[in-house]
Amino acid sequence: MVAVLVFPGSNCDHDVYHAAKHVFGQDARFVWHKEASVGDADLVVVPGGFSYGDYLRAGAIARFSPVMKDVVRVAGAGRPVLGICNGFQVLCEAGLLPGALLRNASLRFACKDAHLRVESTATPFTSGLDAGEVLTVPVAHGEGNYTADADTLDRLEGEGRVVFRYVDAAGEAVPEAAPNGSARNIAGVANAAGNVVGMMPHPERCVEALLGGADGARVFQSVFDHLAAGDGVAA
Numbered sequence: 001m002v003a004v005l006v007f008p009g010s011n012c013d014h015d016v017y018h019a020a021k022h023v024f025g026q027d028a029r030f031v032w033h034k035e036a037s038v039g040d041a042d043l044v045v046v047p048g049g050f051s052y053g054d055y056l057r058a059g060a061i062a063r064f065s066p067v068m069k070d071v072v073r074v075a076g077a078g079r080p081v082l083g084i085c086n087g088f089q090v091l092c093e094a095g096l097l098p099g100a101l102l103r104n105a106s107l108r109f110a111c112k113d114a115h116l117r118v119e120s121t122a123t124p125f126t127s128g129l130d131a132g133e134v135l136t137v138p139v140a141h142g143e144g145n146y147t148a149d150a151d152t153l154d155r156l157e158g159e160g161r162v163v164f165r166y167v168d169a170a171g172e173a174v175p176e177a178a179p180n181g182s183a184r185n186i187a188g189v190a191n192a193a194g195n196v197v198g199m200m201p202h203p204e205r206c207v208e209a210l211l212g213g214a215d216g217a218r219v220f221q222s223v224f225d226h227l228a229a230g231d232g233v234a235a
């Protein structure tokens with residue numbers, strides 16, 4: 001079962017539900033943030049949006065929602081957890097992922113397609129992809145400027161925990177390719193175990209040709225294949 005968390009202000013929850021339920025035929029359920037448990041979910045998705053209106057900092061209030069205790073628990077048990085956009089911000093605020101998402105360097109909301117190079121296949125969300133392949137996935141955020149101190153960035157790079165990097169049309173990670181000023185063009189990172197991934201781009205917005213592209217479906221296909229193979233849940 002796929003648990004799609006819903007906070008006051010989430011607005012990409014239905015897109016994730018549609019992708020999981022209607023494109024991939026999975027059992028998907030919305031889980032209101034006041035619930036104490038994600039149930040028997042074998043995948044938890046923290047979707048995008050403006051939880052609590054982005055007051056204080058994006059994700060800073062949502063991380064105190066009751067359901068987040070259980071998300072921390074299942075993440076620790078090795079179950080796959082994906083944070084998309086505001087979900088990535090929530091996972092950083094909750095301490096499940098390192099670093100923080102600051103205001104975009106442009107101080108403007110960025111809404112456009114981005115090219116993402118797959119940097120690590122050591123996560124359930126990318127194990128079905130090829131390292132170095134480039135996906136086209138839209139971004140839509142005002143606070144996507146990934147930041148961490150130099151030691152943390154070096155550690156993430158050294159441990160292969162940079163999962164996606166913004167690149168240009170030629171596949172090069174030039175600074176201009178990042179829509180937000182992210183350190184080292186980082187678009188997505190993983191925790192040390194690899195089961196928790198946060199990414200600013202929205203794979204759920206490109207899961208079928210009708211939406212203008214289907215590269216995001218590769219990310220969902222990867223995790224569903226991983227779960228079907230039976231190696232998703234540490235008991």
Ligand SMILES: NC(=O)CC[C@H](N)C(=O)O
Nearest residue numbers: 048049085086141142143
């Ligand atoms: N699409 C989103 O999830 C937006 C995330 C967040 N509210 C921002 O603007 O940075």
